Amino acid sequence: MKLSRRIQDIQPSATMKTLGLAKQLQAEGVDMINMGIGEPDFTTPEVIETAAITAIKTGKASFYTPASGLKELKQAISDHFADAFHLNYDLDQIAVTTGAKMALYATFQAILDPGDEVLLPEPYWVSYAEQIKLAGAKPVAAPLDANGRLTVDLLAAKATDQTKAIILNSPQNPTGEIYSRDELIAFGNWAVHQGIVIISDEIYGELVYNGQTFHSMGALGEQIKAQTIIINGVSKTYSMTGWRIGIVMGDAQMIKAISAFVSHATGNPAAVSQYASIEAFRSGATAAEKMRKEFETRLNTIYPKLVAIPGFRLTKKPEGAFYLFPNIEEALALTQLSSTEFVSGLLTEAHVAVVDGIVFGVPGHIRLSYALSLEQLETGVERIKNFVIKNSSGGKN
Ligand SMILES: Cc1ncc(COP(=O)(O)O)c(C=O)c1O
The missing domain is CATH 3.40.640.10 (Type I PLP-dependent aspartate aminotransferase-like (Major domain))
Structure with a gap:
């Protein structure tokens, strides 16, 4: 079947692709921390x-x-x-x-x-x-x-x-x-x-x-x-x-x-x-405010831990939505990984799903969502930190 030129020019949603891969690994029994998601984790009020x-x-x-x-x-x-x-x-x-x-x-x-x-x-x-x-x-x-x-x-x-x-x-x-x-x-x-x-x-x-x-x-x-x-x-x-x-x-x-x-x-x-x-x-309104407050607590808890990861830089603490978009260029240099290798290594080795900044037009960054429980977030950030340390020149063999 010959597809239209219009549709051939379209890229499938990259965030959906990450989500799909993470879900597939989860279905295979992997204990995945999915920080690639773009939706609140609460059920509807x-x-x-x-x-x-x-x-x-x-x-x-x-x-x-x-x-x-x-x-x-x-x-x-x-x-x-x-x-x-x-x-x-x-x-x-x-x-x-x-x-x-x-x-x-x-x-x-x-x-x-x-x-x-x-x-x-x-x-x-x-x-x-x-x-x-x-x-x-x-x-x-x-x-x-x-x-x-x-x-x-x-x-x-x-x-x-x-x-x-x-x-x-x-x-x-x-x-x-x-x-x-x-x-x-x-x-x-x-x-x-x-x-x-x-x-x-x-x-x-x-x-x-x-x-x-x-x-x-x-x-x-x-x-x-x-x-x-x-x-x-x-x-x-x-x-x-x-x-x-x-x-x-x-x-x-x-x-x-x-x-x-x-x-x-x-x-x-x-x-x-x-x-x-x-x-x-x-x-x-009441239910929405409760969820907003929960996101705020998560942001305030996770932000200092994320910026403490070697090679992760954020010039400013985010003010809204539920994402963090650190510059990881230094972490890529430390680990000598390309951003694609970094993101896929996080997924398959550290079991943390994130989205490559390249899909937002800005390479050298990753997007992490904090629409997850505090416990999952803390585990996720700890896994990312360990992944960077393990793959940094000193730890690499
Ligand atoms: C910036 C932005 N605009 C629009 C949307 C679409 O939202 P909806 O679920 O209403 O289609 C999203 C969803 O991720 C978004 O991040």
Whole structure:
């Protein structure tokens, strides 16, 4: 069977590949610490599950809903983000999709033409680049400065007449860093001036730690808001990755286009998940806060141990999401391993799964998730440390 050129150009999700390998070894009886995962380890809070069961039992989950989501859910979303992020979106400015992944995919399909370019600050989440290519457009990586920060000058250096959009992801996967309000305003003003659309992926916006503040791109004034498309969802905040509910918020005309697209692509997101999400937004706050606090404790416990591993460097403690993205160039030099050998050695010898930074466009780094119990995290970091020591020149034979 001859596959389309479009699909031949697509790389399978590398994070999914790591997860698959780790699960395979686990199934073979290996005691694996899987720090490669990209989802919370908690089960969905009971109050949300109960709402889903009720929706099924009362027959409400049996039927199609409007393709871009139930009105009741859009209202719950509008109310929640007004409260959480000071956002102000009417119901015709909101579309509900099958996960934030589809929110992004539909957005690219709605705004990109072949030949358009999209700026992707490095390191970037793996699916952005592939989804942009699927829309016939070109991802353009924008590197950070020597301090690891993104600046308007760096963006301007990569922009061309074809630049249609920029993706900002804060808190960021894989670094866990957040942009300050001043940084966001600078990026926003620049994009407005250039006529570039801002796609702001805020899926980790409610997972922020140690008193840090997250600012939504949609709350930084009318001009920036008009130029911005917000992506969010329930996956990370409410530990609902399996339910597949994502959100797009922005200009009403663009939302109409996205709704038309999803009406042909997926139809409505699963009705039962929509009813569960209404409950998440209305009464999931207490459970969400409990999970956030647990992530915070894990970060604070594991961070000092991770930076104590020989050759592991982190310039800054992460502020959000649930990932750490250390620079391991010195550890690679110590062990004389390539990053591929390092990651596969961790998997097969140390039995710790991590993701190679290369899939986020930044070699010499690895991504570790702390969506694991404290005990597993401590074991995982200890195993990584022992692996580095064992393979360092002194220990090598
Ligand atoms: C930055 C980022 N955006 C979007 C998503 C997609 O989330 P969802 O489960 O809602 O499709 C993820 C999931 O890993 C992510 O890390």
